[in-house]
Every structure is written in C-alpha cells, then in structure tokens.
Amino acid sequence: MGQYLLKRLLIAIPSILGISVILFTVLALAPGDPFEELATNPNVPAEVREMLRQKFGLDDPVAIRYFRWLAAMAQGDFGFSFASRIDVGDLIMQRLPTTLIIIGLAQLIALAIALPVGVYAATRPYSIFDQIASTFAFVGFSLPPFFTGLLLILVFSIQFDWLPFVYRADIEATGWRWFWEHVRQAIMPVSVLALFLAASLTRYVRSSVLDVIRLDYVTTARAKGLGERVVITKHVVRNALIPVVTLVFLQLPALFGGAIVTEQIFRIPGIGSLLISSILANDTPVVMAVTFVSAILVVLFNLIADILYGWLDPRISYG
Amino acid sequence: MSEPLLEIRDLKTHFATDNGIVRAVDGVDITIRRGETVGVVGESGCGKTVTAMSVLKLIAMPPGRIVDGQILWQGRDLIPLEADELDDIRAKDIAMVFQEPMTSLNPVYTIGEQIAEGLRRHEKLSRRAALERTVEMLRLVQIANAEKRVHDYPHQFSGGMRQRVMIAMALSCSPKLLIADEPTTALDVTIQAQILELLADMKARFGMAVMLITHAMGVVAETAQRVVVMYAGRVIEEAPVDELFANPRHPYTQGLIRSIPHIDRAATTKKRLEAIPGVVPRLIDPAPGCRFAPRCRFAMPACRLATPALRDVGGGHKVACILETGGLPQ
Numbered sequence: 001m002g003q004y005l006l007k008r009l010l011i012a013i014p015s016i017l018g019i020s021v022i023l024f025t026v027l028a029l030a031p032g033d034p035f036e037e038l039a040t041n042p043n044v045p046a047e048v049r050e051m052l053r054q055k056f057g058l059d060d061p062v063a064i065r066y067f068r069w070l071a072a073m074a075q076g077d078f079g080f081s082f083a084s085r086i087d088v089g090d091l092i093m094q095r096l097p098t099t100l101i102i103i104g105l106a107q108l109i110a111l112a113i114a115l116p117v118g119v120y121a122a123t124r125p126y127s128i129f130d131q132i133a134s135t136f137a138f139v140g141f142s143l144p145p146f147f148t149g150l151l152l153i154l155v156f157s158i159q160f161d162w163l164p165f166v167y168r169a170d171i172e173a174t175g176w177r178w179f180w181e182h183v184r185q186a187i188m189p190v191s192v193l194a195l196f197l198a199a200s201l202t203r204y205v206r207s208s209v210l211d212v213i214r215l216d217y218v219t220t221a222r223a224k225g226l227g228e229r230v231v232i233t234k235h236v237v238r239n240a241l242i243p244v245v246t247l248v249f250l251q252l253p254a255l256f257g258g259a260i261v262t263e264q265i266f267r268i269p270g271i272g273s274l275l276i277s278s279i280l281a282n283d284t285p286v287v288m289a290v291t292f293v294s295a296i297l298v299v300l301f302n303l304i305a306d307i308l309y310g311w312l313d314p315r316i317s318y319g
Numbered sequence: 320m321s322e323p324l325l326e327i328r329d330l331k332t333h334f335a336t337d338n339g340i341v342r343a344v345d346g347v348d349i350t351i352r353r354g355e356t357v358g359v360v361g362e363s364g365c366g367k368t369v370t371a372m373s374v375l376k377l378i379a380m381p382p383g384r385i386v387d388g389q390i391l392w393q394g395r396d397l398i399p400l401e402a403d404e405l406d407d408i409r410a411k412d413i414a415m416v417f418q419e420p421m422t423s424l425n426p427v428y429t430i431g432e433q434i435a436e437g438l439r440r441h442e443k444l445s446r447r448a449a450l451e452r453t454v455e456m457l458r459l460v461q462i463a464n465a466e467k468r469v470h471d472y473p474h475q476f477s478g479g480m481r482q483r484v485m486i487a488m489a490l491s492c493s494p495k496l497l498i499a500d501e502p503t504t505a506l507d508v509t510i511q512a513q514i515l516e517l518l519a520d521m522k523a524r525f526g527m528a529v530m531l532i533t534h535a536m537g538v539v540a541e542t543a544q545r546v547v548v549m550y551a552g553r554v555i556e557e558a559p560v561d562e563l564f565a566n567p568r569h570p571y572t573q574g575l576i577r578s579i580p581h582i583d584r585a586a587t588t589k590k591r592l593e594a595i596p597g598v599v600p601r602l603i604d605p606a607p608g609c610r611f612a613p614r615c616r617f618a619m620p621a622c623r624l625a626t627p628a629l630r631d632v633g634g635g636h637k638v639a640c641i642l643e644t645g646g647l648p649q
Contacts, residue, residue, distance in 0.1 A: 216422040219377055224437040224488075225409030228402060234436075235425050242427075314472045315426055 008306070012299050019295040023288060024069060028062045032282040035082070056082075069288070079285035083278065088289045091274065098169060099263070099270030102186060103255050106193035111248070113198040118205025119237055122213060133202060140199025145258070149192045149265040156188065163188055167268040189266045193259065204247060208240040215239075242312045249305035253297040323391070324496055324528050325351040325374065325413075330388035332366075332373045335381060339603040343369040345552035346388075348629060349530075351496065356522065356529040358543030358560070360536060360575070364599050366552040367532045368418070371498045375409050411441040414489035418501040420481035424473035430457075431469035434488045441492045456487040459524070460517060479510035483517065490521055497522075498530045503538065515542060536579050540564060545635075548572050551599055551610035554629055558636040568638040570615045571595070609641065617642060 035049050053059055057068065072079060078088035121130040157165040164185050171181045212218065213236050221235040222228075260272030267273070271290060278286035310316040332344040344366040351357050359367050372378045374390055374397070390397040392412065397405065417423045425433060434456060435449035444452060450469065457465035460483040473481060482502060489497055499518065503511035519542060522529055531542055539546050539560065546563045548556040548571065556569040567573045574595040597614035600606075608623035609615070615622065622641055629639045 214379070216417060216419055217425040219372075220415075220417065220423045220433075220485075220488075221425065222377055223375060223409055223415045224440065225406035225411060226436065226440055227406050238427055239425070313427060315474045 005307070008303050012303065016296060016299055020070070020073075020292055021066065023291050023295070024066045025062060027284050027288055028065065056080075073292075078289040081278070081283055081286050083281040083283040083286070088285050091286060092271070092289060092293065095269060095271050095274045098167075098268060099256070099259060099272065102189055102193065102262075102268060102270065103252075103259055105186065105190045106197060107248070107252070107255065109190065109194040110197035110201055113194070114201035114205050117198075118202045119209050119232065119240075121202070122206045122209035122240075123232055125210060130206075134206070137199045137202040137206075140195045141203065143196075145192045145196050145262050146265055148195060149188070149262060152188045152192060153265070165266060167266050169269045185266075189262050189268060192265075193255075193262055196258075197255075201244070201248070205240070205244055208243055209236060212236050212240045238312075242309065245312060246305045246309050249301050249308060252301050253294060256294055256297065322353065323350045324353050324393060325349075325530075326389070326391040327370065327374070328389040328391065330370065330373060330390065331386040332369050332378065332383060333386050334383050336603070342552055342602045342605060343383075344373065345602070345605075347549070347552070347554050349547050349554065349557075351528050351530055353495070354526055354528055355545060356531060356543045358539035358546045359530060359532045359549060360534060360539050360546060361549035362534060362599050364602075365549045366602075367534075367549055368500055370549070371415070371500050371530065371532055374498065375413055375415065376405060377415070407441075410437045410489070410494065411492045412494055413496045413498060414492065414494035416482070416485050416489045416497065416499045416502045419505050420478050420485055421505065423485055424481055426473055429470050429472055430476070430484045434469075434484070434491055437488060438491050452491065453487075456491050457484070459490075459521070460484070460487040462487075479506055479513065482506060482510075482514050486514075486517060486521065490525060490527075493525060494527055496528045496530065498532070500532045501534070502531075503535075504533070511538075518542070536575055548575070551605065552602055553610065553626075553639065554637075555611065555639045556637065557629070559634070562634060562636055566636075568632065568636065568643065569611075569640045570617050570642075571611045609639075 035052055057065060060068075069079065076089070078092065080086075081088050081091055084091055117133050121127075121133040124130055153165045156163045165188070167185050167189065171178055173181055213232075218231060218235055221231045226234070256271060259270065260276060262268070263270045263272035264276060274286065275290045277283075278290070327347055327349040330344055330347045331342070334341040334343055347366065347370050349357070349359065349370070359370070361367050369378060369383075373385055376385070376397070385398055388398070392408065397408065400408075424430065431450060431453050434453040435444075435446070438444050438449040438452050439446070442449075442452075454465045454469050457469060462468055462480065462483055468476075473484075476484060486502075497518075502518065503514050506514060515538060518529065518531075521527075529542075531539070533539060543560050546558060546560050547554055548563075548569065550571050556563070556567070556572045558566075558568075563572065564576060567576050574593070577593040578595065580592050595614055600610055600613060606623065608625060609618075609627055612618045612622040619641070627639045627641050627643075629637045630643055631637050632643055
C-alpha cells in the first residue's frame with residue numbers, strides 16, 4: 001500500500017509538470033497585458049510601463065519565464081499579483097476558506113439528501129415516492145445554478161427581504177451575531193449548489209442501488225432471514241456506494257469550477273470570483289496560480305478516489 | 320411414513336410482464352417429508368426455481384406474485400406470514416443453496432462474516448462463538464485451513480469452494496429442510512460429483528430433508544428417494560426414484576429418461592441419442608389442455624380439451640396424463 005502510494009505520487013509529478021507547461025504557455029500566448037490600463041492612463045509615461053515590464057521580466061522568452069516561475073513555485077512562492085499588489089499566495093489564502101466552506105457544506109447537504117432519498121426510491125421503484133423523487137431530481141438537474149440563484153434572490157431577498165444577496169467576508173459583529181450573519185448569507189448559495197449536486201447524486205445513487213438490489217448475493221442475504229433493513233443497509237448500500245464514492249471524489253475538483261458561477265451571482269469573495277476578476281484584469285500570476293492549484297486538486301482527488309475504491313472493494317489490489 | 324414437513328398445495332406464482340402475465344408456476348403440489356430427499360426435475364424454464372423461491376418468498380415482488388395456493392411448513396401456511404415471521408424461518412428452518420456460487424456471495428465481506436451473520440441472527444451467538452461455529456462448519460465442508468480462510472473474501476475462492484461455503488452457510492443453523500437449487504449446474508463435472516457427495520455426507524450428518532432441484536436425471540437417480548417431474552409450470556409425474564426410472568408413465572418423463580446418454584450403449588449400437596422435439600411452450604396465456612400435448616407423440620384431440628389432474632396410479636406413483644384414464648378427459 002505504502003509502495004503503491006509512493007509510485008502513484010511519483011507518477012503524479014510529471015503529469016503536474018506537464019499541466020503547468022501547458023497552462024503557462026497558453027497564458028503567455030493569450031492576448032492582453034497586465035499593464036494595459038497604464039497605457040490608457042495619460043499620466044503614466046510609456047517609459048514607466050517599460051520599466052515595470054522589465055522589472056517583472058515580462059519581455060523575456062516564455063521558456064525562461066516558465067523556469068523562473070517553476071523555481072519560485074518549488075519554494076512555495078506563487079508570484080505577485082499585479083492588480084492587488086500582494087503575494088498571490090496570500091490572496092488565495094484569503095479567498096480559499098470561503099469557497100471551501102460553501103462547497104463543503106453544499107456537498108455534505110447534497111449527500112445527506114441524495115443517499116437516503118436515492119436508496120429509499122430504489123427499494124420501491126416506480127412507487128409514488130420514487131416518482132416524486134425522480135421528478136425533483138430531474139428538475140434540479142435541469143435548472144442551472146445561475147437560474148435558481150437569481151430566482152432565490154428574487155424571492156427571498158427582493159420580495160420578502162429575509163436574506164442578504166451580497167456575501168460579505170467582513171461582517172462587523174461578534175459572537176453569535178457574527179455567526180448568524182454568516183449563516184444567513186450562506187443559506188442561498190449553499191442551497192443553490194446543494195440542490196444541483198443532490199439532484200444528480202440522487203439519480204446516481206438510485207440507479208446504483210437498483211443495479212445491486214437484483215444481484216444474487218442480495219437474495220442470499222434475504223434467505224438468511226436478516227430482515228429487509230439489514231439486507232439493504234449492509235448488503236446493498238455498501239456495494240452500491242462503491243461507484244458513488246468514486247464519483248463524488250472525482251467530481252469535487254470540478255465543483256470548484258461549477259462554483260464560479262454561483263460565486264459571481266452572490267458576490268461571494270471566493271476562489272471563483274478571484275479567478276474571474278484576475279482574468280478580466282490580465283493578472284496572469286493569479287490566473288496561473290488558481291488554475292494550477294485546481295489541476296493539482298484534480299490529480300490529488302483522483303488518487304484519493306483510487307485509494308478509497310480499493311479500500312471499499314476488496315477485489316481491488318494494489319500492485 | 321413420517322409426517323409432511325413441507326406441503327406445497329396448488330401453488331400459483333405469476334409474473335407481470337409487458338407482454339402479459341407469465342404463469343411460471345401454475346398449480347404445483349409437492350410434499351416433502353422429514354429427512355427425505357426429493358428431486359425436482361424438468362427442463363429450463365419449467366418453474367422449478369420459481370417454485371423453490373416461492374417457498375421462502377424470495378421472488379421479486381413485484382413483478383412476481385403468489386396468486387393462489389398454500390405453502391404449509393409443519394402445518395402452518397407461510398404465504399400470509401409477515402416479513403419478520405418469515406425471517407425467523409429463513410435459514411433457521413428452511414435454508415437454500417443457489418445455482419450460481421460465483422455471484423451468490425457478497426464480494427465486500429469475508430466469507431466468515433457472511434456465515435456468522437446468520438448464526439448471530441438465529442442462534443443469538445456472540446461474535447466470537449459465531450466465528451468458532453463458522454470455522455467448524457467450514458471444516459465440515461472440507462475447506463482446508465479453515466481457521467485462516469474464514470477471513471478470506473469470496474474472490475479468493477474457486478467456484479466449487481464457494482459452493483462449499485454456500486453449503487456451510489445454509490447448514491450453519493441446522494435447518495430441517497435444505498432447498499438446493501441446481502447446486503452443481505454451474506460447476507465443472509468433477510467438482511459436481513464432489514459437491515453431490517458433500518451434500519450426501521451433510522445429509523447423513525444433519526438428517527435434514529433435501530429438495531434437490533436439477534435438470535440432470537443422473538443426479539436425481541443417485542441422490543433422491545422420490546422424484547417430482549415438472550413441465551411448463553405444473554407437476555406431471557411423481558414417484559419413488561426406482562419406480563420412476565423403471566416404469567415412467569408420462570410421455571414427457573419417458574422422453575427425459577430416453578434422453579440420458581449411455582456411454583456403454585452408444586459405443587455398441589451407434590444409435591442417435593433421442594431428444595424430445597420442440598421447446599417448452601410460452602407461459603403467457605397457455606392454450607387449454609395438457610401443456611405437453613404439442614410435443615407429445617401420443618397426443619390426441621382430447622388432450623387439448625382439459626388439463627389432466629395429477630392422479631395416483633398406486634404405490635405413491637402419480638401421473639397427470641390422459642392415457643392413464645383410457646383416453647378420456649378426467
């Protein structure tokens with residue numbers, strides 16, 4: 001197992017390096033200049049811009065810039081944001097917790113809904129419950145977060161004025177009030193994401209359970225007189241969850257991408273909105289850092305999914 | 320004769336499909352007495368497995384439905400029982416061994432866990448005591464190195480070994496009846512003989528009754544005391560095993576026995592092995608009359624009028640054929 005892990009981590013290094021080369025080249029080839037706005041500002045002479053470009057080495061060949069970036073990266077230095085004038089590492093650390101909390105909560109709520117609903121629906125296929133659950137899952141899956149998000153804002157913020165629709169990281173309150181304000185502003189974005197995730201997960205759990213429930217070993221378990229509840233939870237769900245767990249972990253990095261839209265709608269100061277604003281500002285070091293971190297997450301979660309898969313299914317061995 | 324342990328009376332199990340209702344089991348009577356081995360034979364699709372599964376209500380409902388009949392276990396009807404009452408009988412009184420050892424064990428639990436969970440449920444054993452009993456059972460079914468292998472997963476066993484595990488599991492709570500649904504069909508020929516021998520050993524040791532479902536006449540001849548022949552969802556003949564092979568009365572049974580290959584005869588006479596022409600009829604809206612009539616060499620117009628009832632012709636030999644009543648519908 002330890003050897004397998006080491007092997008997988010060693011294999012991950014060249015793929016992460018490859019990703020970084022591609023990302024860096026694409027960003028270098030992309031049009032736009034971080035000092036563009038200086039060019040339109042008549043108070044900044046052209047020489048100052050040139051000096052800035054030289055100071056940051058923007059006129060060097062791409063290869064040299066890449067190795068400079070790589071050397072800094074290896075020491076944990078993500079670079080310097082042109083737009084915010086602070087270290088990219090600090091910028092990411094400011095934004096990451098918010099995104100993690102929103103996505104983490106949404107994923108947990110989605111699982112808490114999808115597992116029981118999907119399993120119960122599958123044990124009674126084509127029943128009223130199953131049909132209602134399937135309809136909701138279909139609707140939730142079909143409505144994009146930017147639509148449900150706006151709908152919730154219209155109803156709960158504009159119509160009833162119950163919930164704030166702009167997410168604020170700096171709430172001036174302490175103790176319970178501070179906590180309550182955070183909960184209040186998180187309700188809508190978390191629900192929007194959770195609804196979307198729960199919808200697709202429910203369908204997946206349901207079909208996975210349906211696949212398992214007809215298998216021979218489930219009949220064996222029933223023939224032992226274990227009782228339907230034990231048969232379902234111990235023999236069916238345990239097996240049906242193997243593909244579900246893998247799916248959840250493989251989807252987690254994609255979730256960061258999916259959260260961008262939601263973060264834009266609710267003005268959440270998270271990683272997604274950081275990415276958008278840095279792209280708009282041509283702030284390449286930030287764009288590079290955020291995309292690179294997501295790439296590492298993809299590789300990492302793939303590894304976690306593989307390890308979990310082997311842990312859940314004894315037929316898989318690591319060699 | 321000892322008292323009946325299991326009495327299946329006029330059992331009808333039907334399945335709803337898109338094309339109509341499949342009458343998989345359509346009026347089956349089978350009686351099994353304490354300690355005896357009853358062979359249930361017939362072609363694929365004649366309702367043997369559905370009959371067996373109906374006893375413990377292991378068929379998928381829906382689409383399956385027990386439409387009519389009684390399943391008397393020591394005089395008590397199992398059909399109207401609540402799920403938890405039936406669970407007390409499953410494995411404890413009536414245990415099953417299935418056809419496919421490769422898929423009948425849960426891949427994510429060790430075989431020890433899977434045998435022990437039945438013991439803990441029915442015998443109320445502690446985790447430790449259940450494990451000890453499990454190892455003991457594995458030794459009985461001749462699994463070498465049982466105390467180590469009890470912690471292995473199903474994929475670490477071959478098909479024959481898994482069937483041994485299934486037998487150990489089925490017998491762990493000392494059931495009074497073992498329903499073995501084609502326990503050797505999926506196995507290699509050499510392994511088949513070993514499993515049948517093991518079943519005979521276990522029967523000698525535990526003294527349970529056995530309902531052995533098979534489509535191999537040879538298996539029945541070796542192991543059963545009484546044989547029930549099924550065709551298209553109905554019992555068409557029933558007799559003690561020697562009587563059935565010596566004196567088969569139903570044309571279908573005669574055909575089945577003639578289709579057993581004999582290696583000695585084939586070499587000397589060079590005769591083609593006889594087969595029964597045609598296939599089992601579809602069980603959706605079957606035509607009235609004897610269901611074997613379309614394939615029967617003795618079929619006459621009267622056969623297609625009414626379904627012949629199972630009639631005792633003496634000596635515990637029962638036949639459902641119009642020939643037994645002199646060509647007249649009963």
